[in-house]
Amino acid sequence: LPVLARNPAAWGQAAVQHYLAFLDPTVQSRFIQSHLADVQEMAQYGIPIGDPEFFAALRPGQGASLGAPLEAAFGKRARAVAQQVGRQTAGRFQAGYNTFLGESRTLLWSAMKGHWQDKAELASVVRNMTGGLDSRALGVMPTQRAAEGMWLAFSPRLLRSTIALLSDVPKLGTQRGQESARVLGQLVAGAVGVYIATGVALNKSEKEIKDGLNPLNGKRFLSHEVNGDWIGVGGQVRAISQFIGKSITNPEGFKTSDQFENPLINFYMSRGAPAANIVGGVIEAATGADVMK
Secondary structure: OHHHHHHHHHHHHHHHHHHHHHHHOOOOHHHHOHHHHHHHHHHHHOOOOOOOOOOOOHHOOOOOHHHHHHHHHHHHHHHHHHHHHHOHHHHHHHHHHHHHHHHHHHHHHHEEEEOOOOHHHHHHHHHHHOOOOOOOOOOOOHHHHHHHHHOOOOOHHHHHHHHHHHHOOOOOOOOHHHHHHHHHHHHHHHHHHHHHHHHHHHOHHHHHHHHHOOOHHHHHEEEEEEEOEEOOOOOHHHHHHHHHHHHHHHHHHHOOOOOOOOOOHHHHHHHHHHHHHHHHHHHHHHEEEEEEE
């Protein structure tokens, strides 16, 4: 979303390549080859090409594997078939996802580097705009990174990046702070503008549109009801806006365990990792206890 707000042309080009890469996984390598100088320069400043965190479980030893049990039960042919299925499903999705991130970062870097005196500062902004903050470089140990990805947040790297982008805003005396403020300002203004415009197009009433501008209204915030579903802008920035709004208006909510009243629990339930929900749901189904609360 920050890329869409800051550079719609780069976002559009990366989105097209994202879908093409799903059909043809070699798209990313051809893009890197054609922008090799920028990619090499980005690498010097610690900007990743894709997102290894999101797909870490696909690597050997990093997640559940069915290969060995399949081979033991049905032979090597079954394992080979399973691997081929993985390449044609999760493998293609990974190629598309990483192509979008890599191309977004490269196009942002290429468009902005001529206006920056300190390229290390620019690298920080590009990483924070695209969820590329490196937890390893921050000194987070492998065990903690694995635990965070399983239990704490759907994508700890993305969450850290968003918080870093927000924390840079007060540094308006620096180019990094000014750019972070500009990115978030354009994102908020664009999201609100699109929300109001689509509300008018959908013939929503003035009251419905105003209610959707209140971050305390949960899933209705910047969303419209369409056939019983609430559809709107998602993402970390929206979740953090809701968290700040709930924290300011109801600080007493932190004292309760109610997921709707407690701002922190509410934030976690909307952006948390799937493992806690899965395990809690299994326990609830087995015992009938209200574990998730």
